[in-house]
Amino acid sequence: MSSNRSGRPAFVRRLRIASALVLSVALASCQSMDLSRSDVRAGLIPPTKAPTLMVGAEAVAERTPASIVVDMDTGRVLQADDPDGLRHPASLTKLMTLYMLFEAIEAKRIGLDDAMPVTAYAAARAPSKLGLRPGxxxxxRDAMFGLAVKSANDVASVVAEALGGTDDAFALAMTRKARSLGMTRTNFANPSGLPDEAQISTARDxxxxxxxxxxxxxxxASLYxxxxxxxxxxxYTATNKLLGRVAGVDGMKTGFVNASGFNLVASARRNGRGVIVVVLGGRTGRERDASxxxxxxxxxxxAS
Structure with a gap:
């Protein structure tokens, strides 16, 4: 049986593409939601079942910017431009990888000073990376900075393997977590955001x-x-170039792959108020940052 470089059988990828049209229609039927709602239902897939949502690249808008502004304290949506349109999240994915790691620390399944092994698979991930070696x-605690600041793909796979066994198994757990948080239009295929046609999300999610x-x-919070x-x-310097340059910006994460354009989730607080701003699909990093x-x-x- 033939396989691609990620180790997935070729027929699985063909199945993804064949199912794209049907699934994109299903996604389009999902209702948008205000982030302040506390009664959000699980979405397309019950969290107790293995997620199977897969969407072909043709279902994703190409480089058309999407944005949303959310009140950091209440979750109320203040502005939105195509907030539910499908996009590739790229390295914004690592926010969920970190969320899963924080949960594991909270549950005492892993500790800040625990050493996670680096496999040959993790070490071989494409840049950006720390250059970890097998063995x-x-x-x-170092992995947290590698993910949040450097956006290291090798570190993302180290975390995935430590918590989930494999990238694929961890990605399923990430998608289950997304459903439980009300992220109804998100599907994770890997823990890093490296290119994959099934790695999709929205500005709202x-x-x-x-x-x-x-x-x-x-x-x-200080990590971001x-x-x-x-x-x-x-x-290593942060990929988020608004830090230290734009008053009040205190996080969170950048992302870029060719299929996504330039993405950013940013949090900021000024004058007693705070917002989370998401822009997906900027043509350049400078354009995204300016938006x-x-x-x-x-x-x-x-800024005062």
Whole structure:
């Protein structure tokens, strides 16, 4: 049986493409929701069952920007432009990888100083990466910075294997978690955001994830505003270039693959108010950053 480089049988990928049209219609029928609702239902797939949502690339809007602004304190949607249109999240995916890691720490299934092994598979992930080698280990606390600041794909797979056994098994758990959070139009295929036609989300779902991760795990808020960290004798700077440049910005995560354009989930607080801003599909990083900055200024007022 033939396989692709990710180890998935070729017939599975053919099945994904063949089912794209039907599933895109099903997604289009989903109802949008206000993030402030507490009675959100699980969505397309009950959280007790293995998610099977897979959408072909043709069902995803190509480079058409989408955005949403959410009140950080109440979850109320303040602005939205195509918030439910399907996009590839790219490395915004790592927000969910971190959410799953935080849950595991909270449940004492893993500790901050525990060493996670690096497999040959994890070490072989495409950049961006820390350059981990097979047989190495990395502490959980260092992995957190590797994910949030450097957006390291090798670290994402290390975490996935430590918590779920394999990237694929962990991605299923990520999608179940997404459903439980009310992210009805999100499907994860890997823990990093590396290109995969089945890795899809929306601006609304990414805003919900940003909102939930800040609300449930406030003790890690400083992680997202870290502008740089040292590991293995090297210094790594944050991919989020708004940090330290735009007043009030205190996180969260950037993302880019060719199919997605430039994505950003940003949180900011000024003048006693806070927002989470999501922009997906910027043509350049500079254009994306300018759009996010303009939305922050609009809803929080000028920096004092």
């Amino acid at each position: 190495d280990t990395i502490r959980v 990414m805003a919900r994830l940003g909102y939930e991760i800040r609300k449930r795990f406030p003790q890690y 505003k870290t502008e740089g960290f040292d590991y293995g004798g090297r210094h 996010v900055e303009a939305l922050i200024d609009t809803y929080l007022g000028p």
